[in-house]
Amino acid sequence: MIPLHINVKDKNVLVVGGGKIALRRLLLFLEEGANVIVVSPEVVVEIKDLSNQKKLLWLEKKVELSDLEHAFIIIAATNVPAINEWIAENAKINQLINVASNAEKGNVIVPKSIKKGRLTMSVSTNGASPVLAKQICEQLSLQFDDQFIEELDQMYKIRMNKKRKN
Numbered sequence: 020m021i022p023l024h025i026n027v028k029d030k031n032v033l034v035v036g037g038g039k040i041a042l043r044r045l046l047l048f049l050e051e052g053a054n055v056i057v058v059s060p061e062v063v064v065e066i067k068d069l070s071n072q073k074k075l076l077w078l079e080k081k082v083e084l085s086d087l088e089h090a091f092i093i094i095a096a097t098n099v100p101a102i103n104e105w106i107a108e109n110a111k112i113n114q115l116i117n118v119a120s121n122a123e124k125g126n127v128i129v130p131k132s133i134k135k136g137r138l139t140m141s142v143s144t145n146g147a148s149p150v151l152a153k154q155i156c157e158q159l160s161l162q163f164d165d166q167f168i169e170e171l172d173q174m175y176k177i178r179m180n181k182k183r184k185n
Contacts, residue, residue: 020128022141025115028052031089035082035106036096037062040119044094044129049074056090058082059097084109092127095119122146131156136168137175 032048034041037059045055045066055075057066062077070077078086082102087093093110095103096119107124110116118125122145130143131152142156 020145022130022143024139024141025092026051027092029054030091031056032092032094033058033086033090034094034096035059035086035102036094036098036119037066037077038096038098039063041094041096042066044096044117044119045069045075047129047132048092053092056086058086082106087111087114090114093117094129095125133157133160135160135163137171138163138168 027048028051030053032045032053032055034045034048034055034057037057041057041059042063042065045057048055049069057070057075057077058080059066059077060079060081062070062079066075066077069075082097087106087110090110092115093106094117095106096117097103100120103118103120104124107116107118115127116125117127117129122128128143128145130141131149132139132141133156140156140159142152142159144152
């Protein structure tokens, strides 16, 4: 696998499952402006609240083949590994699929990431230890203080001004 940062603004992201893992993953996509659809008979209260606030669409049902149809990215995060694997097996070849219960069944891993201004840091252990990935990412982020983040923002502004002039 290669690390990529993908612009998901206005892209359809399907999250199958309604638990804490599904919530953590969908919050990442909502923050980046994706159109999030959750398919699950039951969801945690936070997902229900986001649905009530019209920040995502919750389909209160079991996943069906037709649900996978228009998704750019699919997050299979149910508490039933067989369902997650069924989702991965039925995704189209050009869809990105993350299987929370077994990373090897998907073609995308969602790394631990931290954003500070324009700086985004991502760490993955390729499914070996999400806890360790989180610890490493948090330790890395401590190396960059507010002054660094401000300087990075200034670098961006200078770069954009140069691009406009060319």
